[in-house]
Amino acid sequence: xxxxxxxxxxxxxxxxxxxxxxxxxxxxxxxxxxxxxxxxxxxxxxxxxxxxxxxxxxxxxxxxxxxxxxxxxxxxxxxxxxxxxxxxxxxxxxxxxxxxxxxxxxxxxxxxxxxxxxxxxxxxxxxxxxxxxxxxxxxxxxxxxxxxxxxxxxxxxxxxxxxxxxxxxxxxxxxxxxxxxxxxxxxxxxxxxxxxxxxxxxxxxxxxxxxxxxxxxxxxxxxxxxxxxxxxxxxxxxxxxxxxxxxxxxxxxxxxxxxxxxxxxxxxxxxxxxxxxxxxxxxxxxxxxxxxxxxxxxxxxxxxxxxxxxxxxxxxxxxxxxxxxxxxxxxxxxxxxxxxxxxxxxxxxxxxxxxxxxxxxxxxxxxxxxxxxxxxxxxxxxxxxxxxxxxxxxx
Amino acid sequence: xxxxxxxxxxxxxxxxxxxxxxxxxxxxxxxxxxxxxxxxxxxxxxxxxxxxxxxxxxxxxxxxxxxxxxxxxxxxxxxxxxxxxxxxxxxxxxxxxxxxxxxxxxxxxxxxxxxxxxxxxxxxxxxxxxxxxxxxxxxxxxxxxxxxxxxxxxxxxxxxxxxxxxxxxxxxxxxxxxxxxxxxxxxxxxxxxxxxxxxxxxxxxxxx
Numbered sequence: 001x002x003x004x005x006x007x008x009x010x011x012x013x014x015x016x017x018x019x020x021x022x023x024x025x026x027x028x029x030x031x032x033x034x035x036x037x038x039x040x041x042x043x044x045x046x047x048x049x050x051x052x053x054x055x056x057x058x059x060x061x062x063x064x065x066x067x068x069x070x071x072x073x074x075x076x077x078x079x080x081x082x083x084x085x086x087x088x089x090x091x092x093x094x095x096x097x098x099x100x101x102x103x104x105x106x107x108x109x110x111x112x113x114x115x116x117x118x119x120x121x122x123x124x125x126x127x128x129x130x131x132x133x134x135x136x137x138x139x140x141x142x143x144x145x146x147x148x149x150x151x152x153x154x155x156x157x158x159x160x161x162x163x164x165x166x167x168x169x170x171x172x173x174x175x176x177x178x179x180x181x182x183x184x185x186x187x188x189x190x191x192x193x194x195x196x197x198x199x200x201x202x203x204x205x206x207x208x209x210x211x212x213x214x215x216x217x218x219x220x221x222x223x224x225x226x227x228x229x230x231x232x233x234x235x236x237x238x239x240x241x242x243x244x245x246x247x248x249x250x251x252x253x254x255x256x257x258x259x260x261x262x263x264x265x266x267x268x269x270x271x272x273x274x275x276x277x278x279x280x281x282x283x284x285x286x287x288x289x290x291x292x293x294x295x296x297x298x299x300x301x302x303x304x305x306x307x308x309x310x311x312x313x314x315x316x317x318x319x320x321x322x323x324x325x326x327x328x329x330x331x332x333x334x335x336x337x338x339x340x341x342x343x344x345x346x347x348x349x350x351x352x353x354x355x356x357x358x359x360x361x362x363x364x365x366x367x368x369x370x371x372x373x374x375x376x377x378x379x380x381x382x383x384x385x386x387x388x389x390x391x392x393x394x395x
Numbered sequence: 396x397x398x399x400x401x402x403x404x405x406x407x408x409x410x411x412x413x414x415x416x417x418x419x420x421x422x423x424x425x426x427x428x429x430x431x432x433x434x435x436x437x438x439x440x441x442x443x444x445x446x447x448x449x450x451x452x453x454x455x456x457x458x459x460x461x462x463x464x465x466x467x468x469x470x471x472x473x474x475x476x477x478x479x480x481x482x483x484x485x486x487x488x489x490x491x492x493x494x495x496x497x498x499x500x501x502x503x504x505x506x507x508x509x510x511x512x513x514x515x516x517x518x519x520x521x522x523x524x525x526x527x528x529x530x531x532x533x534x535x536x537x538x539x540x541x542x543x544x545x546x547x548x549x550x551x552x553x554x555x556x557x558x559x560x561x562x563x564x565x566x567x568x569x570x571x572x573x574x575x576x577x578x579x580x581x582x583x584x585x586x587x588x589x590x591x592x593x594x595x596x597x598x599x600x601x602x603x
Contacts, residue, residue: 062415063408067424320412321404337397377397 006297013040013301014126037129041118048309049270050080055309056316063320087263095158095256102156107257107264110149114268117142117275122200124288124301135196136184139279143180143234146272147173150243153265154253165252168327169236169243175334176233176240182342183227186349187214187283196279200287209293213286218365219348222373224284226342228314231276233334235269237315239322242330277311278304337380344372436552439519441499441536442508443543447484451542456516458483459492463508463517471501472508483514484563485570495538499525515559521551 008015017040021033054069054077061068069076094103120135122128132138147170154166188194191202205212214220233240244252254265281287285307288300295303325333348365355361415421425432446454459476475494483489508517520543527533549556 059412062412065411065415065421065423067422067426317405317408321408322401374396381397 006299010125010299010301012299013124034129041123041129042115045115045118045271045274046267048274048305049267050084052270052274052309052312053080053083053266055312056319059313059316060320063317084263087260087266090259090262092259092261093256097158098256099156099158102152103256104261106149106153106156107254107261107268109152110146110268111264111271113142113145113149114272114275116145117272118278120196121275121278122197122282122287123278123304124299127288127301128197131197132195134194136188136194136199139196140177140181140184143272143276144177146268147177149268150253153257157253157256159256161249161251161255162253164249165243165245165255168245168249169253171327172233172236172240172242172330172334175331176230176338179226179334179338179342180230180234182339182346183223183230184279184283186219186223186342186345189346189349189353190214190217190220196282196287200282200289203286204289206293211286211289211291211293213284213289215284217352218362218369219345219352220284222341222345222348222369224280226338226345227280227284229338231280232315232318233330235273235276235315237273238319239325240330241324242327245324247324273312273315274308277308277315280311281307332380337376341372341376345369434521434551436554438521439506440504440523441502441520441525442497442506442517442541443520444495444538444541445516445518445545445548446542447545451539451544453481454544455491455538455542456484456514457492457495458489458514458516459495460513462511462513466507466511468505468507469501469503471498471503472496485567492538495541497536497541498534499536500534515563518548518552518555518559 017033017036020036021029024032057079058068058070058076069079072078072082094100117139119130120128120132120138122131128135130138150169150173151166154162154164154169157163187199191199193199193202203211203213210216215224236243242252244254246252249255254262257265281304288304290296290298290300290303348368351368352361352365355364411421445456446452447456448454459474461474461476464470464472464474473494473496474492477491477493480488480490504519506519509519525534545556545560548559
């Protein structure tokens with residue numbers, strides 16, 4: 001009885017959807033089903049966005065020994081609502097010289113493509129909106145479109161700060177897109193499928209009660225670390241928040257946005273973070289599968305949400321800790337460290353495949369990756385020695 | 396090794412995060428409307444008029460000399476002189492302000508009025524909650540709302556008020572000394588030549 005109850009709870013949203021869809025005439029059923037799923041995704045992730053923003057503001061406050069927002073509602077939990085209302089009632093200012101159409105479209109494009117990414121994410125068992133065979137490919141296509149929106153915003157604003165921000169964003173996002181894709185390729189090599197459902201399914205196995213998540217393999221772990229770095233850069237989060245860089249270029253590409261359009265960018269950024277956390281969880285942390293076999297009674301969608309919110313906490317923690325990188329440091333890090341490590345990781349993944357079962361492959365693969373990490377880190381951190389500074393004309 | 400510094404930094408922020416829930420001393424925020432930071436003696440916001448004694452109108456130190464009105468850079472002070480006179484702290488008859496208005500919205504808290512005042516009559520207040528929903532009347536403070544007792548001055552700026560009091564007492568003593576000397580001289584003169592008139596003495600404090 002308990003197991004059937006757990007199963008029902010696990011599938012509660014699927015059953016609910018089937019029940020609602022069955023109420024309408026047959027020709028309308030596909031449409032109603034799709035609308036229901038879309039509405040559910042938008043509502044759930046917009047709510048998670050609100051929670052994440054509140055968590056961020058309160059968490060960052062605590063890290064800096066402040067209270068954070070604590071005035072609106074009990075303990076400040078209604079702060080996101082207050083922020084939303086404020087954004088809605090603010091005047092929408094569009095620069096006179098801006099390209100009005102593109103300026104108007106940019107935030108919409110961002111929000112749309114960011115939400116499109118959720119179409120292929122398995123939010124729970126049987127809970128993928130579009131179970132696509134090439135889901136990963138679709139996801140990255142949508143992720144890359146977010147860059148388009150950023151550049152649209154920066155270019156159409158006719159503002160040097162927006163332009164600089166957009167340039168930085170493009171340079172950064174394209175540089176980190178490559179490691180992001182490469183790390184996903186490792187998972188694809190291990191599963192042999194581009195379908196995110198398949199990838200989550202493969203990881204939903206247990207040995208001695210422990211899960212078969214890819215993060216628990218040497219190359220999976222290395223790939224996960226690289227993926228996390230690239231994902232942080234991809235979503236313009238601190239320490240990679242150069243495109244916004246409020247100390248240098250005001251707000252970067254969305255300097256000229258106010259009111260609800262600004263809120264849309266804000267929403268887009270956080271929803272993208274949630275979505276890339278979801279992708280990371282699906283690829284490396286077993287998607288919706290429970291961390292221990294005995295915990296499988298807890299619904300799968302719960303585990304997915306727990307994983308992405310944990311990832312959000314790490315994002316916030318990073319933001320509270322690390323200062324912003326310089327542009328050259330950012331590029332050096334991407335091209336001289338993250339990319340070579342990912343390429344090596346690809347080769348290690350191949351080696352893992354051909355070394356067969358046994359403890360040996362664990363030792364060899366771990367050793368190669370660790371050595372590469374140490375040597376690469378040493379080389380990357382080596383300071384160039386300059387002589388004493390000399391002034392040619394000022395003597 | 397690469398990443399060591401990051402881990403150290405993460406540990407530090409985690410310590411702060413956890414610590415802020417454990418120890419209240421870590422949190423430097425003062426929850427303003429409910430609790431207040433201790434008043435800072437040197438702070439200044441907006442001028443007020445000092446009065447001595449229990450009666451604000453009688454005790455106002457201001458003699459309506461209008462120096463502050465003239466010196467005020469944003470011209471936020473408006474003074475109207477009285478027609479009659481009243482005795483000041485040494486007992487000398489002085490005119491007093493029939494009207495003394497300061498506009499909060501114009502005042503820039505520069506303290507120049509305080510520095511130019513020869514009578515120690517105008518001082519800076521530490522009261523900062525001057526917001527009002529009445530845009531015109533509420534921001535224009537008349538002499539009644541500006542008048543605050545010397546005791547109040549002592550509570551907000553104790554050191555400065557003590558100095559001022561000492562200076563005033565000294566001046567008063569000097570005046571009294573002079574008056575006494577003059578009186579004695581007059582008495583002596585009167586005793587010597589009862590027909591001659593006593594010379595009039597007085598400080599030239601009647602600035603106009």
